[in-house]
Amino acid sequence: MDTKNLIGLIDRYYEYRNLTRPTPEQAMMWAASELGECFDMLLSKHQWVRNNPDKHPPFTQVGFGEECGDLIMMLIVSAQGEGVDPFECLESKLLRKMGEVKQVEKTAKRYTKEETAEAMCDPKAGDVYSEMCVFWVLVADVNTNKVTIFETSANWGEAKKLTLTYEEFVDRYKYKSSSDYYVRLYHRGRTDLVEKVSKLYD
């Protein structure tokens, strides 16, 4: 289920059950209480029995999943109370952390147009091209007649992997291949980046 739909469903559930919305603090306390229910389930797996065992259902995968769901719901309700979507925050944080490959722009050498053209005729794994640090091209692999590249935008959120012939590679990125912009060589032979980017997007 899409996270926006999930949040909408929680809203409808609150309306349907006529529930009072807890404050962010109260919702976080409920989350802690739901976390306790998750622990109860896990403990029952190891033959720990609570007082009044009839009130504490035994471990089942679905039951545990539902308790995890309750916990997630209360975390969402707490974040909602502060006006944020925790899924969006999580996504952007993960992308930001994985964006260590963005460090390429900080250490980039500004190669000339001529040096860029020369490098395109002799592509090597780890060559990095960019158009104004907004669009990036990383050469991942080169063999006898094919060049495999990753194309991505500034935030490195998603990358497209393409395998091109040498000619297609040069045609795609050479100066004036697009009327207003052109990529410029930023790094040569950064195989460390190929490894990182491949792990993220391959």
Ligand SMILES: [Mg+2]
């Ligand atoms: Mg529960």
